[in-house]
Amino acid sequence: MSFLLxxxxxxxxxALAALGGALSERGGVINIALEGTLLVGAFGGAVGAYYTxxxxxxLLCGIGAGAALQLVHGLACVRWKADQIVSGLAANLLALxxxxxxxxxxFDSTANSPRIAAWRTGAPFLIMALAAAFLAHGLLxxxxxxxxxxxxxxxxEAARTLGVQVARVRLAAVALAGALAGLGGVWLAFDQHKFxxxxxxxxxxxxxxxxxxxxxxxxxxxAACLLFGLAEAAQIGLQASGIGLPTQLVQMLxxxxxxxxxxxxxxxxxxxxxxxxxxxAE
Amino acid sequence: xxxxxxxLGPLGALLVAxxxxxxxxxxxxxxxxxxxxxxxxxxxxxxxxxxxxxxxxTPLMCAGLAVALPLRAGLFNIGAEGQLTVGALAxxxxxxxxxxxxxxxxxxxxxxxxxxxxxxxxxxxxxxxTRFGAHEVITTIMLNFLAAALVNxxxxxxxxxxxxxxxxELAASARLPRLAVLASALHGSAASLALLVAxxxxxxxxxxxxxxxxxxEMRAVGLSPLAAETAHIALGRTTFVALALAGALAGVGSIAFxxxxxYYFEEGFTGGVGYMGIAVxxxxxxxxxxxxxxxxxxxxLSQGGLVVNFLVPKEMVDVLQAVVIVAVAVASAQLGRxxxx
Numbered sequence: 174m175s176f177l178l179x180x181x182x183x184x185x186x187x188a189l190a191a192l193g194g195a196l197s198e199r200g201g202v203i204n205i206a207l208e209g210t211l212l213v214g215a216f217g218g219a220v221g222a223y224y225t226x227x228x229x230x231x232l233l234c235g236i237g238a239g240a241a242l243q244l245v246h247g248l249a250c251v252r253w254k255a256d257q258i259v260s261g262l263a264a265n266l267l268a269l270x271x272x273x274x275x276x277x278x279x280f281d282s283t284a285n286s287p288r289i290a291a292w293r294t295g296a297p298f299l300i301m302a303l304a305a306a307f308l309a310h311g312l313l314x315x316x317x318x319x320x321x322x323x324x325x326x327x328x329x330e331a332a333r334t335l336g337v338q339v340a341r342v343r344l345a346a347v348a349l350a351g352a353l354a355g356l357g358g359v360w361l362a363f364d365q366h367k368f369x370x371x372x373x374x375x376x377x378x379x380x381x382x383x384x385x386x387x388x389x390x391x392x393x394x395x396a397a398c399l400l401f402g403l404a405e406a407a408q409i410g411l412q413a414s415g416i417g418l419p420t421q422l423v424q425m426l427x428x429x430x431x432x433x434x435x436x437x438x439x440x441x442x443x444x445x446x447x448x449x450x451x452x453x454a455e
Numbered sequence: 456x457x458x459x460x461x462x463l464g465p466l467g468a469l470l471v472a473x474x475x476x477x478x479x480x481x482x483x484x485x486x487x488x489x490x491x492x493x494x495x496x497x498x499x500x501x502x503x504x505x506x507x508x509x510x511x512x513t514p515l516m517c518a519g520l521a522v523a524l525p526l527r528a529g530l531f532n533i534g535a536e537g538q539l540t541v542g543a544l545a546x547x548x549x550x551x552x553x554x555x556x557x558x559x560x561x562x563x564x565x566x567x568x569x570x571x572x573x574x575x576x577x578x579x580x581x582x583x584x585t586r587f588g589a590h591e592v593i594t595t596i597m598l599n600f601l602a603a604a605l606v607n608x609x610x611x612x613x614x615x616x617x618x619x620x621x622x623x624e625l626a627a628s629a630r631l632p633r634l635a636v637l638a639s640a641l642h643g644s645a646a647s648l649a650l651l652v653a654x655x656x657x658x659x660x661x662x663x664x665x666x667x668x669x670x671x672e673m674r675a676v677g678l679s680p681l682a683a684e685t686a687h688i689a690l691g692r693t694t695f696v697a698l699a700l701a702g703a704l705a706g707v708g709s710i711a712f713x714x715x716x717x718y719y720f721e722e723g724f725t726g727g728v729g730y731m732g733i734a735v736x737x738x739x740x741x742x743x744x745x746x747x748x749x750x751x752x753x754x755x756l757s758q759g760g761l762v763v764n765f766l767v768p769k770e771m772v773d774v775l776q777a778v779v780i781v782a783v784a785v786a787s788a789q790l791g792r793x794x795x796x
Contacts, residue, residue, distance in 0.1 A: 188533060258779055259780060259781075259784045270774040358557065431597050435589035436589050
């Protein structure tokens with residue numbers, strides 16, 4: 174049972190960030206900024222919960238912080254057409270620097286925040302993550318917005334011709350991605366009852382990997398997250414029981430599998446056609 | 456693009472960064488003017504500060520080249536961080552075993568090891584791209600994490616000294632002299648002759664890009680792969696070579712630390728320099744010679760953060776770096792478009 178709990182614990186932030194990544198990239202916006210979004214989500218959640226003494230308000234702060242960071246990324250690369258990779262990396266750098274700066278400013282610490290009021294159980298997050306997975310799937314494949322979003326990712330010119338406002342749709346997708354990854358970050362902080370410096374620790378990139386492994390589709394992306402979570406939990410279990418499998422080899426797994434997926438193992442992974450290209454109406 | 460227009464972006468970025476930075480300083484209850492003065496005086500105002508800026512700028516130049524060169528061929532190398540790490544480990548291991556060789560040979564051997572290892576690591580991404588069409592942005596990110604895990608495994612299993620988290624020290628003959636041997640005022644700073652290597656590489660990259668056939672082919676592929684292929688330029692080969700070269704350049708970036716300062720490999724020494732290489736390349740608009748001032752600028756910020764740390768948390772400069780990157784990227788997109796129209 175504790176093993177299962179461990180798997181769920183690890184998978185939740187991966188899945189939420191990967192879902193955000195899928196929405197944003199299906200709309201044509203590359204999202205390397207997931208890493209920083211998890212981090213500001215965690216920080217927003219911790220700061221909100223600390224000052225309001227209310228976990229729910231903290232949660233909303235975290236979601237807001239995630240959406241805000243993604244909107245900065247979105248404004249830069251959708252509205253102003255900066256390179257999406259450059260702007261994503263800058264967003265990550267901004268997140269790391271800003272959380273450290275405000276950690277010092279708010280709590281006079283370089284390591285972590287004080288203990289925060291958070292829920293004792295992860296159940297609400299599990300429910301929210303599950304709901305998010307199916308909602309994202311439904312949104313992408315079952316709604317008018319989803320159809321428009323996918324059109325913006327595959328052929329923005331055609332979408333524009335049919336009256337879709339490409340920039341607006343893409344910005345909405347990016348903001349949604351920020352809210353989802355921000356929620357994943359809140360879980361990181363709530364799980365430990367505090368914010369810890371750089372607590373996203375590369376999870377955003379693992380989520381990006383899972384999203385690619387799931388071929389840019391919400392449900393398969395979540396399945397990939399579960400797979401990565403299983404491997405990580407198994408490795409922690411093995412380590413605790415003293416069976417020596419090098420930690421580093423398990424850490425490599427998500428990255429190796431993603432590369433494998435890109436080379437065509439199990440059907441070639443291909444991104445949306447217009448991924449990474451800014452669109453400008455003539 | 457004219458010189459004036461090329462400078463417009465960076466100047467605007469500097470202005471925005473100063474404004475954002477001043478707000479952060481105010482939020483921390485300090486006087487912006489005082490902090491900026493201190494930052495300038497602590498970096499360019501004395502010999503030690505200048506030395507430290509030069510030390511920080513050295514790997515930034517190499518990492519910047521490692522991003523700029525392949526970008527000219529239309530390839531986004533996000534893997535400089537991993538290439539730097541792998542290059543550093545190779546340099547440290549080779550250097551530790553070079554005791555019997557005369558100094559110039561040992562030094563060159565270590566640099567070659569760094570270049571070869573970094574180049575080989577980047578070639579994985581090159582091979583994946585040319586053989587399978589796997590996008591280099593994703594593969595180089597994945598390779599960064601693979602490099603970190605691999606190095607940690609090799610290190611803790613075999614290479615690190617038992618009582619420390621680093622490799623054995625380089626043989627004396629394999630070490631690069633400090634810059635202080637040329638300018639005694641720099642005594643005490645970590646700047647070494649690695650700076651001259653980095654400067655030479657910037658020059659060499661400019662020559663390669665603008666004066667050789669390979670450079671022409673790279674730029675042609677970057678401008679229009681289809682047109683390049685029609686002109687019988689081998690796309691696959693050019694792509695592979697561009698990435699391998701980039702990896703070698705990034706790898707050499709590690710010598711500032713391994714061969715010129717600490718004399719051993721230690722995990723985390725890169726401190727994100729590989730990623731900052733992207734910022735350097737963006738600011739330099741991928742011109743190898745403009746890499747030099749761009750690297751000096753980010754080196755100044757990074758050293759300046761340490762100088763003002765007792766007034767304002769040094770992480771303020773990370774925020775400023777991010778602001779500069781976004782502003783320059785936006786400006787180059789906007790100005791570039793207007794330039795074409």
